[in-house]
Amino acid sequence: MNASTLLRSAVWITAQVRRHEAVLRILARSLLFLSALGAATPPAPQKPKSNNELKAFFQQNCVRCHGQDGSAKDPEGKVLAGRDFTQSAKHFRDLSGPASEREIRAYIRTIQRGILFGFTMPSWKAKLSVEDSTAMVRDILLQAEEGKIIQPEANKPL
Numbered sequence: 001m002n003a004s005t006l007l008r009s010a011v012w013i014t015a016q017v018r019r020h021e022a023v024l025r026i027l028a029r030s031l032l033f034l035s036a037l038g039a040a041t042p043p044a045p046q047k048p049k050s051n052n053e054l055k056a057f058f059q060q061n062c063v064r065c066h067g068q069d070g071s072a073k074d075p076e077g078k079v080l081a082g083r084d085f086t087q088s089a090k091h092f093r094d095l096s097g098p099a100s101e102r103e104i105r106a107y108i109r110t111i112q113r114g115i116l117f118g119f120t121m122p123s124w125k126a127k128l129s130v131e132d133s134t135a136m137v138r139d140i141l142l143q144a145e146e147g148k149i150i151q152p153e154a155n156k157p158l
């Protein structure tokens, strides 16, 4: 092995190491980027919301599309053109067990995922855990009645 071959090998090895360094740097940056992304979408709060909190949450976040009573028939609910939770509530109560459970799961999924990538309805995953969404469907939406405003009960703490 002469000196120039040695030198060429050394240059080659250095190039490999440096290429590796670049790849490692890119990997490290992607990891940082991903963890930053993760941090930007905080997980749903752990403490389950009470029914009163869920009603307040509905007022703050859902009324503008679903209407004050969930029937989407008041001016606030116009966006939804009368897609009516108060009717679904009746309908669900008439369904037999497994069928209504399936519908309930679909509702929970919709709340978690939103509709059309959040374009039609936002995803509520960051604010409502699956547990909260379940309570929202069972205890709030399916108890909704036309004309009965969904609001926290004043005499109960939030």
Ligand code: HEC
Binding pocket: 057, 058, 061, 062, 063, 064, 065, 066, 079, 080, 083, 088, 107, 108, 110, 111, 115, 120, 121, 122, 124, 136
């Ligand atoms: C920006 C408007 C908008 C907001 C805000 C909104 N929704 Fe919706 N939601 C919609 C639309 C549109 C649909 C689809 C209705 C349809 O399929 O006819 C829908 C459907 C749903 C469904 C499924 C109904 C079904 O029959 O499949 C659930 C459950 C639901 N919304 C819950 C909520 C809850 C809970 C909130 C508040 C945390 C909320 N939505 C806030 C627009 C909205």
